[in-house]
Amino acid sequence: MFHKHKKHSIQYYESSYLSGCDFLTHAFCTRLGGVSKEDYKSLNISFKEGDMEDRVLQNWYRLAMAFAIPVDYFLTLNQVHGDDILVIKPYGNYLPEEGTLNYDAIVTTRENLAICIKTADCVPVFIVDRVKKIIAAVHAGWKSTALEISAKVTSLFFEKYRSSEKNLLAAIGPAIGQCCFEIDEKEAKPFQKQKDHEAFLLPSERKDKWIVDLAESNRRQIINSGIPEENIDISNLCTSCRHDLFFSYRRSGGVTGRQLNFIMIKGEAPCRVLTIGDEHPHFQKKH
Ligand SMILES: [Zn+2]
Structure with missing residues (x-):
């Protein structure tokens, strides 16, 4: 079930399936x-649609304040309506070598991102x-949905992380x-x-x-990859x-x-350990 909440001025929905994960x-x-x-009235978070920069920035500050998450913990993608997935390691630099973020999905185990x-x-x-505390965020427009991006992300959980079907939850937001x-x-x-296109194409x-x-279509992709239907939450709100x-x-x-729309694994109290390259904080000198 999706429930509406309010923090400061921000009104948002949560999936009860995900709220259950502490x-x-x-x-x-x-x-x-x-x-x-x-x-752009009123909580526009994109700098690329012609809105005034200082207003967009103020919107981000409001979001950061409401959720008590520093602005620089939020990571947005370019979102290019493809099916490429960015996998972010739990430590070190996360920008890909080419320096661009032309992706439509992110998967990570990193905290505070x-x-x-x-x-x-x-x-x-x-x-x-x-169980394994892995999260994914997917941008499924019609092109990426046609490319079966949700099925690809789900496969990555099985292949890369050896996730078990019954431990995976999904929440499909307003669209x-x-x-x-x-x-x-x-x-x-x-x-x-x-598969099952009669259910979503008329x-x-x-x-x-x-x-x-x-x-x-995204729900069917996730079900057909083996995740139990009862693990998938869906909002019935139409954005139009x-x-x-x-x-x-x-x-x-x-x-x-x-x-x-964002999801984050909560971490310890923010402690900014400066790492050089991919050096793991674990190997740094302890005080
Ligand atoms: Zn509608």
């Missing part, structure tokens, strides 16, 4: 409680190994619903190849158009219908802000 902090934020105006997904209709998906999302024949092609009343339920609560790219006609 090592986690997470939130699917609404657009409410920020300082941005007009198209709030991995973020920015959305305005796309599906934010969090996957958690509740554009099938009530408001139509695609054309060409865009529907990759979905027609997905012919539209309009000629050569299809209705797709992106959240349901609930334009009052969320930014919606389609509803706004393209000029709008982005809301924040």
Whole structure:
């Protein structure tokens, strides 16, 4: 179940499945409680959509304050609508060699790193190994959903971390619903190849158009990888219908802000150990 919460001015949703894990902090934020105006009203967290920089920064400070997480603990990606996954080690530098963050998913065991997904209709998906304490954040727009990004992230849990199916939990956040999302024949092609596609791809009343339920496609990808259905929580909020609560790219006609979705493994009280390269803090001289 998804429940609405409020901290300071910030209104957000939590999945009760993830709230039950005491090592986690997470939130699917609404657009409410920020300082941005007009198209970006009000909690826009993206610097790339034309909003004023100082307002976006103030929004980040409000988020940091509300969740008591320092601003520089939040990590956002470029989000390029692909299916590449960034795996972040528990220590050391996490920027990839090429220095860019052109990814649509992050997986990590690192503490005190709030991995973020920015959305305005796309599906934010969090996957958690509740025993091994591994988290993933996935940006599943229609292109990445067509590429089966959630299935790929789930496979990584099994292959890299040897996770057990029954220990994995997933929470699928607010996204554009099938009530408001139509695609054309060409865009529907990759979905027609997905297993159980009858459950999330329906012919539209309009000629050569299809209705797709992106959240349901991601849910099926996760179920088909072996995670029990009862371990998957899903929000039924449509970002386009609930334009009052969320930014919606389609509803706004393209000029709008982005809301924040983040998940973090809580760490010890912040102790900034400076590491050089990949040197593990464990090997540093103890005082
Ligand atoms: Zn809708």
